Amino acid sequence: MQTSFNETPATTGASPLPDANPRRIRHDLEGLRGIAIALVVAFHVWLGRVSGGVDVFLVLSGFFFGGRLLRVAQQGQRLSLPRELTRLARRLLPALVFVLAVCAVLTVWIQPQTRWEPFADQTLASLGYFQNWHLASTVNDYLRAGEAVSPLQHLWSMSVQGQFFAATLLVVALVTVLGARLSSRSRRGTIVAIVGLAALASFVYANFAHVADQASAYYDTFARAWEPLAGVLAAAMISRIRWPGWLRVSAACLGLVAILLCGVLIDGVREYPARWALVPVVATLLVIFAGGGADQPETRPQLGPMRLLSLPPLVTLGAIGYSLYLWHWPVLILWLAYTDRESAGIVDGAAIIAVSVAAAWLTLRLIEEPLRDRGASVPSAHSRRRGTLTLAAATVLALVSAGLVMASFGWRQHVELVRSSGSELTTLPARDYPGARALIAQARVAKLPMRPSVLEAREDQPATSVDGCITEFLSTDLITCVYGDQTATRTIALAGGSHSEHWITALDLLGRQQGFKVTTYLKMGCPLTTDEVPIIAGSLEPYPECRVWIDDAMNRLIADRPDFVFTTTTRPYTDGPGDFVPGNYLGIWDRLAENGIAILGLRDTPWMFRDGVLFSPPDCIAGGGDADSCGLPRSEALSDSNPTLDYAGRYPLMSLLDLSDAICSAETCRAVEGNVLVYHDEHHLSATYVRSLADELARQLSDATGWW
Incomplete structure (x- = not known):
């Protein structure tokens, strides 16, 4: 069976946000995300190992999300928490809820009733963005009882990401309000100082937690926070990058090689998120810095590694990365449950990947993109029709979410009622239940x-x-x-x-x-x-x-x-x-x-x-x-x-x-x-x-x- 400590791409599901230069889009980082998701999927399906892709995604999420918030703070704009949270929900929830609903149907069809309770628990944890804490508290139970790997176990990093987004939004909102009279440079400096101290504290904590209880630390938000925070720090520093071309090429090549090999050379299940996680994190930072900086205008030809990462197939793969990861793990686990197998071979593994890619592309085109807020500020008949469709889709989304919550709570209550009669197991009459x-x-x-x-x-x-x-x-x-x-x-x-x-x-x-x-x-x-x-x-x-x-x-x-x-x-x-x-x-x-x-x-x-x-x-x-x-x-x-x-x-x-x-x-x-x-x-x-x-x-x- 696949390892119980799987990894997931923490991503907002959006295309990369602008670099320090507002006119420049980092297609190379979208391609890097494509490579990372390819590694994660391949390692899960065929090798049952951790590839380090989750760490790449966490850093990239911090870079894109934190970079945008830093620009907002520097410009002195008032951050609206409700609007920002709504924006995140529009990007993250539609695909998540859809995948959860499909998985619920398939779980009831394929898996025995003994697996429904953990699925219900993890559905609630995923919707509430505390899946990582749920797994951290039950990791020893999974190991001890030989619990079958859940089709939702991979969503732990989505919870880490969601908690990181919420905490970052809160910090930036507080700084912009309390520091309204400060200069833009002071506001930015205050945020960077807070982020730097938080990243250092998180890294130190991760190493102590790793020694005390590595299995729980693997899912711990506080032990993982230093990785996206490193991305935020990169967003703050990247405008100062003035590297010559040879150094950019060297950094990008070194970073790419490290990302490709860390899953083979490092046992991430046992070594992350402590000091060995520095390898994929630093490798990602090298690629970020290699292609960024104020001396990299849009018109300058991209260097070899950046051109490679910007190839359309990799960029497309990165664009569907969020949906692909939502899909590939449940497709794998449910296929193994349906076929009663412990692992996938070359042929059925390739089929699992193909199905996952197709499902991810359809989810992106039919669910994610239609619900993104585009052109809402342009008053037109088209935007009004789009608003009506978006409202209808949001209503369906809310109803499906409510259905998942009610079904999960309902099944858990049913199981508890069944088990409440289990106290009589100690007094079963030997005449009726002779056993041995x-x-x-x-x-x-x-x-x-x-x-x-x-x-x-x-x-x-x-x-x-x-x-x-x-x-x-x-x-x-x-x-x-x-x-x-x-x-x-x-x-x-x-x-x-x-x-x-x-x-x-x-x-x-x-x-x-x-x-x-x-x-x-x-x-x-x-x-x-x-x-x-x-x-x-x-x-x-x-x-x-x-x-x-x-x-x-x-x-x-x-x-x-x-x-x-x-x-x-x-x-x-x-x-x-x-x-x-x-x-x-x-x-x-x-x-x-x-x-x-x-x-x-x-x-x-x-x-x-x-x-x-x-x-x-x-x-x-x-x-x-x-x-x-x-x-x-x-x-x-x-x-x-x-x-x-x-x-x-x-x-x-x-x-x-x-x-x-x-x-x-x-x-x-x-x-x-x-x-x-x-x-x-x-x-x-x-x-x-x-x-x-x-x-x-x-x-x-x-x-x-x-x-x-």
Whole structure:
């Protein structure tokens, strides 16, 4: 699947505004925008990487928008906030609302109901221009749960841009009002000083935020603000540029090469928006300065790089850049959802790009341009007809926006009503909802609706997730919590990643029944391993936070000396059938054995891999599948016997636990057993199903511990 940290072009959707010379239009920068959007689209569709194009767009937006406001302030004109905001709305909202409406229809048609809630949330966030903050607050949830990438996730930079525009307008309006008696040079100087200090503060903050929580910083407006502010500073400085021709050519070539290569050489997902973002930002500034300045009149022939950037195909591509980015990401994501694929190939990727370009061109011609305020000041029959059409279009736009808002709130309310009954999941009668008992005790299964339902599944998680008792991906803090009988002297330490975590539901219940406490040492996606550079499961992404956390957790476990450490001992093969014991687990077992700490080694539960790709049973069922079609053959999910048996003689202090027969039949690992949904996502058991496993887990724990 494409990376969850995607990039988008922050652009007003307008042609470039005049340079320092009011008669000169920067077609070269429109061409630069065309190159940037081409890179962004190609990297998203074929490479699943960040190209740096978003940074180019942010700088260009600051340059054009800030440059115009600087001229207004310098001329002493009173800035009308309502008029300016209306102008921005006319340029930004029509295409955005249209794309949101089309995506809503396609999402309902293509995607299962389990995906509608995140779409509704992000629709509201996009319309309200706080999508970036929404993603910043949920980024760890997306990573943890394997949340499918949203077709609207790319709109985060539109929110950053909108917030930047509003803040800049407010500052300039205040300066023009409060500094009405100042000279034009003083007003301009005041604005530039404020912008410079804000840019410096934002850059410093971005570097601190990057270290503290890079995933959230990626979407943070304050961490991104220095990039468009750099464009504003460029607009203030460009009239003073007096570069000779050779220096302009060198700067433009260097900037273009850096823009073309930064997506290949820099891992923007992990490095932006901190110091490495200086590469695309400075590269864009070099191109801006290379083609600008008072010594560059309209009549002077353009230099080679500027002539290249001014080619009509690039200028046209830049003109549709806003609409193209609005379209290409949802077209890609919805196509992948429709075809049930993880990535696009050469042919279908080219088709996705072609469809996106066509949709962008039509959106520009039929929606964006007709609603722009042109010629309104000329009293004529044509302008009156245009005004009538514009009013009608604005009315339709408002109605569609209202419809999107009502539909989003309506669906969210429906989901909340469904989940409000989910509190009864903890007290489902075993007679009606035997769950695992249908496999291990051949309990009779009544014909009743599955629980949790597909809409309840997402929230049917272990108590540790709800209580904040598991360390998030980007944190290294060691969090310990106590469950079960908290006054007991006998202790089981539940340690490792989320596949250890989902057993807390049964362990908590048994601890209270049998008189032992459960202390948790858990971190998302971080099983106990000796790998120096762990990776996040299902990807090749390095996970250094996991290494730091494991070192602290092991030291704490040895110091606390629990009676048993409960942890997983196997992993699935991702490129073939069955499961295995990772060699990097053995060092952990050795260290525990050296310290005389017994292990309850649990065979990991099946992961839902089909042809090497994870799939979600709740999504599958919501899309029309059933318990069998949304499951897997046991032979694909599990080896014939528990691979940990091969190490039993080497670790006498390890007791082996295996609940595979309580999750899978002899032939199939189904999505539903005993009227209970087995998984709440691609590979985590639902808390309700784990609750039904408590009896079998109790039997095996009794044999292993001798406590009852």
